[in-house]
Amino acid sequence: MTEATEFEFASVDLSGEAIPAVCSECAAAGIEHLVAGLQAVHCRHENAAAWRVGSGPWHTRENMTAEQLRDAVARAVIASPAKLIQAMSAQRH
Numbered sequence: 232m233t234e235a236t237e238f239e240f241a242s243v244d245l246s247g248e249a250i251p252a253v254c255s256e257c258a259a260a261g262i263e264h265l266v267a268g269l270q271a272v273h274c275r276h277e278n279a280a281a282w283r284v285g286s287g288p289w290h291t292r293e294n295m296t297a298e299q300l301r302d303a304v305a306r307a308v309i310a311s312p313a314k315l316i317q318a319m320s321a322q323r324h
Contacts, residue, residue: 239264239265239266240262240263240264241262241263241264241265242260242261243261243263244258244259244260244261245259245261245270245272246258246259250272250291251281251289252274252277252279252280252281252291252293253272253273253274253277253281253291254274254277256276257272257273257274257275257276264304264308266308267307267308268284268285269282269283269284269307270282270283271300271304273295273297275297277293278294278295278296279291279292279293279294279295280292280297280299280300282300282304
């Protein structure tokens with residue numbers, strides 16, 4: 232078993248989760264950062280994003296592109312997993 236690095240993401244099927252603003256089709260294509268304990272998903276149908284740290288509550292943002300979600304997640308993971316929600320909330324255009 233290899234150890235995950237701080238920059239590694241894995242695909243994760245989140246379709247069994249009740250994620251606000253995300254359809255089950257898009258939830259099946261979620262991402263998970265194993266080191267930071269972060270899960271995130273973008274819904275292309277609703278143009279919305281959702282994320283959570285660990286088993287915490289889901290946070291959502293409407294009108295967020297997949298690229299904006301990836302950028303915000305990357306910055307948050309690099310900065311500190313503890314600052315994830317703050318970084319995601321600051322991602323506005």
